[in-house]
Amino acid sequence: MTHTFPELVIEGVLVAPFVTYFxxxxxxxxxxxxILHLxxxxKILGPSPVAEFSLYVTILCLLMLLF
Known part of the structure; x- marks a missing residue:
């Protein structure tokens, strides 16, 4: 089972799939x-930058797993 990653081509330059997920x-x-601010x-999770970064990493990992 091989997974082929779709590469993004911008003006002839191949961009790694991680960049598109990023x-x-x-x-x-x-x-x-x-929406989360509203x-x-x-207030629920404490330090906002740490919570937002963890949310970002979670979304990034989910995108990489699903696509």
Missing amino acids: LAALVVVAVLRP VGFA
């Missing part, structure tokens, strides 16, 4: 930040 996770977190995410 950018997609950034977009997802950027969309979720206002819900009170920072």
Whole structure:
């Protein structure tokens, strides 16, 4: 069972799949930040930068596992 990773080609330059997952996770977190702020995410989990980074890493790992 081999998994072929779709590579992104930008003006003839092959970009590693991790870069596309990295950018997609950034977009997802950027969309979720206002929603989480309204819900009170920072009040529940303590230090906001640590909680947001852990959320980002979780989303990044899920994207890499699913796609």
